[in-house]
Amino acid sequence: MNRIGFLGKGAAAVTVWIAAYTINRPLAEWLAYGLFGLAPGGSAGGAVSFFIYDTIKILLLLVFMVYGVAFFRAGLQTERLRARLAGTRRGFGYLLGAGFGAVTPFCSCSSIPLFLGFTTAGIPFGITMSFLITSPMINEIAVILLGGLLGWPFALAYVCTGLLAGIAGGIIMDAAGAERWLKPLLRRNPQLQELRPSCACGTILPTRISLEGRHRFALAETHSIFRRVAPWVVIGVGAGALLHGYVPDEWVVTHLGKGQWWTVPLAVVAGIPLYANVTGIVPILESLLLKGVPAGTALAFCMGTVVVSLPEILMLRQIMRWKLIALFLAVLLVFCTAAGWLFNGLPFAAGTGL
Template sequence: MFIFQWLNAQLLKMEWLFNLVRVLVENLFGLSIESRLGGSIHFFIYDVIKIFILLSVLIFGISYIQSFFPPERTKKILGRFNGITANILAALLGTVTPFCSCSSIPLFIGFTSAGLPIGVTFSFLISSPLVDLASVLLLASIFNWKIAIAYVVVGLVLAVIGGTIISKSNLEEYVEPFVYSNKMLEMEQEELTTRDRVDFAKDQVLDIIKKVWLYILIGVGIGAAIHNYIPESVISALLGKDKWYSVLLASFVGIPMYADIFGTLPIAEALVAKGVGLGTALSFMMGVTALSLPSIIMLKKVVKSKLLGIFIGIVSLGIIIIGYAFNAFGHLFI
């Protein structure tokens, strides 16, 4: 147990980095991290470096594994199953695809055009931006393993339930016709060498870092400001644990934003530190990642309004229920 705690502290929470940045801020800038400015600078440098290190290592490992499952092979695997089993597998597949919601939509089109039921592809679409292996470890590094695992479980449950409801509703006619006519080529996947897989993983790291670096900097900057400059009384007045509407507000404030889970985690961290309910912070995070306005606009190009509305309604209701549940039982995870 001691060894696990030490590894968790040094590898995930990176206490060595926390102390190193503290020395840097105090000696180079001459600021105490107990001061507002010093604390903000420390929060920003520490979180940015920690997130980029973890993100690079995790995306590399995930992408290497993902190289064994190209869309053609994945379609064949999922095609062997039906019903809720297929939804569960699609949701689990989403956990190993480290994409934002906009990046997930081309794969959604590919799976649908390949003949997979739309409910199965929606399970993937919900799960992919919401829950991935990188976010699990980042959540554990910021909060703890209980919260990280609970978040993954509820995210997967939401993806499976959402996809199952859409499957049972027979909504295939509300997918734009061009999606079905955009057939995937059935061709044998060329076997990749270890070098090819390593190159693919490195390219994925660079590609994803290019897409998310700005959102990480913005998210950490907002988190630093919340953590050190906005009084706890102000945040509690708006999003305090005693406010019944806090989950609703956090969920719908997140929707117009465009970011991914890596950019919203520092904000959630700062909100919880200021006394905001865990469920409220997670609802904000889920709203941003699963229902961002750009992804909804993109999805509108491939599905009709009725199906889009059902999708938004299912995910929104799920996020709100999850938020209130975490607020009610969050003390069990902290």
């Protein structure tokens, strides 16, 4: 295949992907409310629309990101890249991972495809975890909404807290040697130290490779990961859709509005089974504040909801051992709880009753 033909087919594939991603939401709404005849404001309609939209979105992201990262790294010397991010520059690497997470508009499940790509590319594990923690927590739209709703000091403090959580989480993961709890699909083989790319199935390619060869490598990598993760995407989003459509807000307000110290960790734990992105959770934050829930407690609930979710845990189970998932959840629980206590005590948040 010549270069022009390859680029033409690549452009066509990208066009199809963009079209599929663009029509995803109207397609989900048409299927749920038009074809299936479900009520737009009802629990069933919301759950079905959510399931269709998020399943397609995450699968499209999985294919695009894993293929893109694999194609790119097929021409890289990944050991040299790891060396640049490790050692004395590791601290900057944590900041880079957390910062990149802050500018990527992904929910907790949508962050996983890029996490997979980073991990299989050999980026140091703590740096990839910094990304995984920060990515669902911060994006520019949510910051703007928070600034308008609660004031810019609150929004800035939230961004700093999210970045700190990502950096500290990455440091803790590396200090604990948590990479050893990855499943073999993603764990690096210590015997393969050549400056050559290797895919999850064990294939090692020469350093210099043609465009077609890089395509074959990326296709094999995508197929290997997609086949293993995709069924759990469907199961996980299905669970998230049921929670999204049927869990009432009244329970949250009733149990978290008193302001006692223990309501903050309870708020985080209550948020974890739910599933939403940070942009979608801001209106819920406003609703909780209007009903009298303290600012830090409301924020802790929303952080627990967006940073980790039951669908994400189900997906991570396919690439992480339970020890790693438990450590990941413990780190998030501690940081979200600490952030809630901090914001409950901040003077510019104390009077945020809207």
